[in-house]
Amino acid sequence: MSAVLPAVEAVPPERAADAVLELRAVTVAHGSHRALDGVDLVVRAGERVALLGPSGAGKSTLLALLSGAAEPTDGAVVLFGEDLATAGSRRRRALAARVGALTQDLDLVEHVRVLHNVAAGRLGRLPLRSALAGLLTARADDEVRAVLTQVGLPWAVHARTSQLSGGERQRVAVARLLLQRADAVLADEPASSLDPTTTREVLELLRGSASTGTTVVSLHQPEEARHTFTRVVGLRAGRVVLDLPPARLTDDLLAELYARA
Numbered sequence: 001m002s003a004v005l006p007a008v009e010a011v012p013p014e015r016a017a018d019a020v021l022e023l024r025a026v027t028v029a030h031g032s033h034r035a036l037d038g039v040d041l042v043v044r045a046g047e048r049v050a051l052l053g054p055s056g057a058g059k060s061t062l063l064a065l066l067s068g069a070a071e072p073t074d075g076a077v078v079l080f081g082e083d084l085a086t087a088g089s090r091r092r093r094a095l096a097a098r099v100g101a102l103t104q105d106l107d108l109v110e111h112v113r114v115l116h117n118v119a120a121g122r123l124g125r126l127p128l129r130s131a132l133a134g135l136l137t138a139r140a141d142d143e144v145r146a147v148l149t150q151v152g153l154p155w156a157v158h159a160r161t162s163q164l165s166g167g168e169r170q171r172v173a174v175a176r177l178l179l180q181r182a183d184a185v186l187a188d189e190p191a192s193s194l195d196p197t198t199t200r201e202v203l204e205l206l207r208g209s210a211s212t213g214t215t216v217v218s219l220h221q222p223e224e225a226r227h228t229f230t231r232v233v234g235l236r237a238g239r240v241v242l243d244l245p246p247a248r249l250t251d252d253l254l255a256e257l258y259a260r261a
Helices: 059-066 089-097 114-124 128-136 142-150 166-180 196-209 222-228 251-258
Strands: 019-030 033-044 048-052 074-079 099-102 184-188 214-218 231-236 239-244
Touching: 019 059, 019 214, 033 059, 033 214, 033 239, 048 059, 048 222, 059 074, 059 184, 059 214, 089 099, 099 166, 114 142, 114 166, 142 166, 166 196, 184 196, 196 214, 196 222, 231 251, 239 251
Parallel strands: 048 214, 048 231, 099 184, 184 214
Antiparallel strands: 019 033, 019 074, 231 239
């Protein structure tokens, strides 16, 4: 079979007035290898986008670009209508702070208490000096307790993060996102080690952690894309090859997306 599928219902080239996250003809090259190859993507306010595709398709790279953590070799990354390449360093930080990101390794400090990891969510919405000072003197205030209650861990506020299970640590990372109050949330395989019931709970929590409801989540569970999301984007060999509503995601399309080239 061919290396990529023909694109299905790709986002039209005109830019939506309510666009929150955009990639414009983006390529990310590492030597001769292209992690992303000419990708166009527009995510509108309130959309819940599931990223599907085999390992190495470019999902993590795409999320890193949208979070401002990586830069393209070619093309433009646009957050909230502003091109990151032309924004000053301070403005870039401000735009990136409006995007909450949950990486595969969760970025938690394992040897400290849960409340300190959760309180780190304030780093994106307070002046740096105030945020760091608050982090060093973090207490179990009402805001921290509230987000831990939302994720089902009210009892863990003073627990050592290293003592929690994998699923509990994922919930701590989601609580940190809730405290950040980001306008859009990205998550890279947040349910890889969770059972189906917990997976759905975590995905709903992620949805609620974005002030606009805008989420982009990479998954290895295609069935969840049909239940929780409003749009499915399929990546293969660094290209967008599917872009369609979940109701049109057939088993045949999934088989083609994940089949070996």
